Amino acid sequence: GVAQHVRDAQRETARFRMGYEFGIEEMLTKIRILRSEFRQTHDHNPIEHVTSRLKSMDSIIDKAVRYGCATDLPTIRERIRDIAGIRITCSFESDAYWVADMLSRQPDVEIVQRKDYVAAPKANGYRSLHLIVRIPVFLSDRTEHVFVEVQIRTIAMDFWASVEHKLSYKYRGALPPHLRDELLDAAASAAELDARMGRLRDEVRDLGGDGTPGAPRGAAT
């Protein structure tokens, strides 16, 4: 009857989401390992913090409708690629690229798309490095390949994005021109801060004190 049908649909949805939860777990493990390994061999930590989220079913359906695609699970699985999302915040731009490279090099991580909004910021000033990866999740009776969106950014980029997100939400995407200009200016300041911090970090590295990607502790004196 109807009740059975609803139960089946719920079970199917739960199973669908489970694949993405495990995909997030796998990526978090990879990131944790990179972080621990790096901590043991270097003086500084390239990863400040990591967050993850699983998109709600409502947002998934909204996006499918926006894309003009069907809303059955197989179509959604193929077309909506940010159901599983990971955000990695680093201190320095060079660390963000390093993390992206390290993840891209792993043989079970397939890079489906790479968007470098650091090299080419969006018109509103948004900067971040975005990867869509596809990774295998090994279940008892099958292997599922799931898409995971990985956003890698500096603290300054993250700060800007969170403020921009709140403002856009408040104005429902239609920001008054003076705020748009102010945000664009703030984005330039954030980029300038990243550049300055990068130069400071290079100074430290040239003095031979701090470890950087590729330079083991104590190697440079």
Ligand code: 0O2
């Ligand atoms: P949420 O709530 O973070 O999931 P699309 O994914 O189709 O909307 P596109 O071009 O395929 O767009 O993806 P893109 O450009 O890689 O951006 C995807 C995500 O990056 C967004 O997800 C945001 O998290 C972030 N992002 C992109 N542009 C901006 C921006 O201008 N400001 C801020 N604050 N974040 C941005 P969602 O689905 O929009 O939202």
